Amino acid sequence: MNRKCSNLPFLVLMQTSKAIHERIKDEIAKNNLGITEFSVLEVLYQKGKQTIQQIGNCILISSGSMTYVIDKLEKRGLLCRNACPDDRRVIHVTLTDAGNALMDEIMPKYHEFVNSMFDSLNSDEEETLVRLLKKVRDKV
Amino acid sequence: MNRKCSNLPFLVLMQTSKAIHERIKDEIAKNNLGITEFSVLEVLYQKGKQTIQQIGNCILISSGSMTYVIDKLEKRGLLCRNACPDDRRVIHVTLTDAGNALMDEIMPKYHEFVNSMFDSLNSDEEETLVRLLKKVRDKV
DNA sequence: TATGATTATCTCAGATTCAAGATAATTTAA
DNA sequence: TTAAATTATCTTGAATCTGAGATAATCATA
Numbered sequence A, B: 001m002n003r004k005c006s007n008l009p010f011l012v013l014m015q016t017s018k019a020i021h022e023r024i025k026d027e028i029a030k031n032n033l034g035i036t037e038f039s040v041l042e043v044l045y046q047k048g049k050q051t052i053q054q055i056g057n058c059i060l061i062s063s064g065s066m067t068y069v070i071d072k073l074e075k076r077g078l079l080c081r082n083a084c085p086d087d088r089r090v091i092h093v094t095l096t097d098a099g100n101a102l103m104d105e106i107m108p109k110y111h112e113f114v115n116s117m118f119d120s121l122n123s124d125e126e127e128t129l130v131r132l133l134k135k136v137r138d139k140v
Numbered sequence C: 001t002a003t004g005a006t007t008a009t010c011t012c013a014g015a016t017t018c019a020a021g022a023t024a025a026t027t028t029a030a
Numbered sequence D: 001t002t003a004a005a006t007t008a009t010c011t012t013g014a015a016t017c018t019g020a021g022a023t024a025a026t027c028a029t030a
Helices: A008-029 A035-047 A052-059 A063-075 A097-118 A123-139 B008-029 B035-047 B052-059 B063-075 B097-118 B123-139
Strands: A079-083 A091-095 B079-083 B091-095
Touching (some): A008 A035, A008 B097, A035 A052, A035 A097, A091 A097, A097 B008, A123 B097, A123 B123, B008 B035, B035 B063, B035 B079, B035 B097, B063 B079
């Protein structure tokens, strides 16, 4: 009976992503944001005005969670809801000035932080890693 | 102002691991188990009797969550708690016959499932992927 | 135009997680 | 031996997420 641990690439991939996730969580927590909250702000910062649904599709959480996280960020004054004049089912979300200012401050540090986690790879290695991961991702 | 998306290896790595995580969650849900519950059973199946603490260290969840998940699995008759005679603070956990039988049934399918997600890589590519991921992981 | 299907958002209950603190047992060291 | 520190587990409360269902608006089509 074989009860040994499974697939090595699988194990190392999941360990690595989990470790990265943890480190980013801690980093973002310094700004009193959870990863979900940060992800919402990041989408808005990069793409500008978005509907709640669009944001949810980007960061892959349920509609119930979207309402919850948008509520929190709105109460904190980082974003605002606006009715869509063309379709009254839809709500547009945009960053407030405070939200933009916060992201102006956070994002450069965040990018630097992410880059630092990968700077042990040279550009060939980065390319190879991306290629192999995509091969896996597209099959999953 | 650069608001473009960050580091490509980072993005692809996180996307891939998230996709895998989701697929495994769905697969395991077929047996009415969550990933945390399955992970506990997997540790016990591979290693035999373990203390609650040892299991928690393996799967990296808090002691409060350990109590909760062990409770659930115990009520379901898949594992049992046993006092440690040498140290009365410690509780040993083992799979019941039902727990072993369930894992005997689940694990082969699970391994096959995991393998199938990586079978687009040949063994050279697997080796390269592991090497690069370890390089990242050890730096994180 | 009326009806049925779809879509976007929200509400609510339940599940899961963690952090902090409680409890009880063991170890260390004065 | 005894007090302090450490350790293992459990309890509790708060936070976050999901899924199912509610509501309201829009679309498609006969």
